[in-house]
Amino acid sequence: MAKPYFVTTAISYPNGRPHIGHAYEAIATDVIARFHRLTGQDVYFMTGTDEHGLKMAQTARGQGKGPRALADEMSAYFKEMDESLDVSFDRFIRTTEPEHYAAAQALWKAMEASGDVYLGRYEGWYSVRDEAFYDEKELIDGEGGDRLSPQGTPVEWTVEESWFFRLSAYEKRLLDLYESNPNFVQPDSRRNEVMSFVRGGLSDLSISRTSFDWGVPVPDSPGHVMYVWVDALANYLTGAGYPENPVRWPADLHVIGKDIVRFHAVYWPAFLMAAGLELPRQVFAHGFLLNRGEKMSKSIGNVVDPLDLAKAFGVDALRYFLLREVPFGQDGSYSAEAIVTRTNAELANSFGNLAQRVLSMIAKNLDGELPAAGEAGDDRALLDRVTSACAKEVPQAFADLAFSQGIESWMQGVFACNQYVDAQAPWALRKTDPERMKAVLGTLFHCLRDLTIAISPVIPTSAARLLDALGIDAAARDHAALADAGWYERLRASGFRLAPPTPIFPRLDPVEAA
Numbered sequence: 454m455a456k457p458y459f460v461t462t463a464i465s466y467p468n469g470r471p472h473i474g475h476a477y478e479a480i481a482t483d484v485i486a487r488f489h490r491l492t493g494q495d496v497y498f499m500t501g502t503d504e505h506g507l508k509m510a511q512t513a514r515g516q517g518k519g520p521r522a523l524a525d526e527m528s529a530y531f532k533e534m535d536e537s538l539d540v541s542f543d544r545f546i547r548t549t550e551p552e553h554y555a556a557a558q559a560l561w562k563a564m565e566a567s568g569d570v571y572l573g574r575y576e577g578w579y580s581v582r583d584e585a586f587y588d589e590k591e592l593i594d595g596e597g598g599d600r601l602s603p604q605g606t607p608v609e610w611t612v613e614e615s616w617f618f619r620l621s622a623y624e625k626r627l628l629d630l631y632e633s634n635p636n637f638v639q640p641d642s643r644r645n646e647v648m649s650f651v652r653g654g655l656s657d658l659s660i661s662r663t664s665f666d667w668g669v670p671v672p673d674s675p676g677h678v679m680y681v682w683v684d685a686l687a688n689y690l691t692g693a694g695y696p697e698n699p700v701r702w703p704a705d706l707h708v709i710g711k712d713i714v715r716f717h718a719v720y721w722p723a724f725l726m727a728a729g730l731e732l733p734r735q736v737f738a739h740g741f742l743l744n745r746g747e748k749m750s751k752s753i754g755n756v757v758d759p760l761d762l763a764k765a766f767g768v769d770a771l772r773y774f775l776l777r778e779v780p781f782g783q784d785g786s787y788s789a790e791a792i793v794t795r796t797n798a799e800l801a802n803s804f805g806n807l808a809q810r811v812l813s814m815i816a817k818n819l820d821g822e823l824p825a826a827g828e829a830g831d832d833r834a835l836l837d838r839v840t841s842a843c844a845k846e847v848p849q850a851f852a853d854l855a856f857s858q859g860i861e862s863w864m865q866g867v868f869a870c871n872q873y874v875d876a877q878a879p880w881a882l883r884k885t886d887p888e889r890m891k892a893v894l895g896t897l898f899h900c901l902r903d904l905t906i907a908i909s910p911v912i913p914t915s916a917a918r919l920l921d922a923l924g925i926d927a928a929a930r931d932h933a934a935l936a937d938a939g940w941y942e943r944l945r946a947s948g949f950r951l952a953p954p955t956p957i958f959p960r961l962d963p964v965e966a967a
């Protein structure tokens with residue numbers, strides 16, 4: 454039976470429309486999901502929206518509507534964004550679903566059973582924007598003398614009756630976890646940050662609110678709703694089938710942004726330890742996407758709708774750019790010019806042109822009939838180079854979430870093909886040595902198929918179109934197919950004829966696009 458692989462994104466606050474930062478996380482996680490499907494794993498990929506809490510309640514009030522109406526409206530945009538960007542989620546979860554209430558309440562009861570949940574009174578600082586409690590010592594001074602959260606957001610003094618979670622009792626267990634399993638939080642920079650936060654001492658955490666009611670009710674505690682992060686984190690369990698049938702738990706990977714590491718790498722494992730549940734295998738925090746190096750914000754007016762970018766440049770170009778340009782785990786910058794430059798240089802000129810040249814020569818010169826691959830030293834050297842990129846280097850890098858590095862290896866394979874084309878000059882061989890021309894084109898066809906399969910998690914639609922054109926069966930586009938030595942001879946023997954190709958990667962016009 455296929456090995457299960459459960460991967461999640463963070464669930465976004467639907468208090469506004471999605472922006473490119475949300476799209477980045479969804480796309481990167483989609484590449485992970487698609488990559489693991491290629492390896493034959495039984496992937497379950499979950500994303501969704503985090504609909505409770507004060508931020509949602511206040512935004513809705515400001516717009517003169519109920520929080521449920523705001524959530525319904527905005528959550529639909531997140532789902533639409535995912536669908537438009539080819540994000541192949543298996544489940545889009547909304548925390549307002551009854552099934553999620555049941556899971557969050559079951560988690561609560563399991564935590565309570567540990568004896569580490571007690572009733573008290575919260576007096577301290579709260580940031581609605583971050584939906585987070587902060588210690589006095591963490592606050593910073595704002596320009597006007599206001600106290601701000603470490604993220605620079607306003608905080609308010611809050612006093613109310615509240616349930617607490619005895620987080621302070623988990624310090625040692627958490628530190629043991631990071632020490633014994635260095636992969637639990639990655640990249641290392643984030644792991645170090647988390648470890649020093651925990652070493653600095655943990656206060657108990659307020660986990661319920663009484664001053665508003667937009668949340669999951671605390672079991673047997675009228676007037677209390679769960680702190681939105683308890684409810685939000687529980688979404689991963691809901692998706693796993695908890696509490697009835699948690700067959701998918703634990704998650705293999707939670708992909709999140711660097712601003713919410715504390716919740717996932719400190720609170721979440723502590724909640725799960727209290728509840729006696731297994732921990733996720735890894736939390737990976739990606740960096741922030743900046744607009745031309747600047748933070749995106751509504752007040753600067755530089756918030757970009759990802760669907761506008763996809764419309765202007767194409768979904769696959771946007772996906773390719775984001776994974777190629779930004780080393781995963783670091784912050785990155787995007788701009789229309791950078792997307793155009795990357796797409797034109799790599800997808801249109803290098804890869805697209807290679808495919809177009811090879812396929813049109815086969816269609817035109819050989820009437821679409823596939824020639825045998827070459828057996829000469831040059832041919833073998835190219836095949837070895839491309840096979841090693843596609844079957845080893847790219848998969849290894851993708852498995853390590855080093856996407857930009859994996860794509861670089863892929864590009865090296867593409868370059869090797871282009872050098873080979875230039876050196877062999879099949880257009881000249883047509884007159885001087887037609888048999889050699891055939892061998893060269895056969896070798897290149899072979900390489901094209903491998904390169905297309907290897908990059909398909911990143912550019913799924915273009916890859917599928919190209920593989921259709923190449924006559925590759927939909928069931929033979931995975932890593933097992935890459936390892937299958939006989940595929941090319943079988944395809945040739947099947948009588949498949951290549952049709953004259955249509956270009957897959959149009960060159961983008963820099964002026965129009967900017």
Ligand code: MSP
Pocket residue numbers: 462463464465466467473474475477478503685686688708709710711712713740741742743749
């Ligand atoms: N609702 C919480 C997450 C709960 S998970 C149990 C939340 N929502 S969010 O809408 O603010 O952010 C959703 C995800 O988008 C987070 O992982 C966050 O880091 C990511 N990003 C938000 N802005 C971003 C960028 N500018 N760049 C990259 N990712 C960004 O936090």
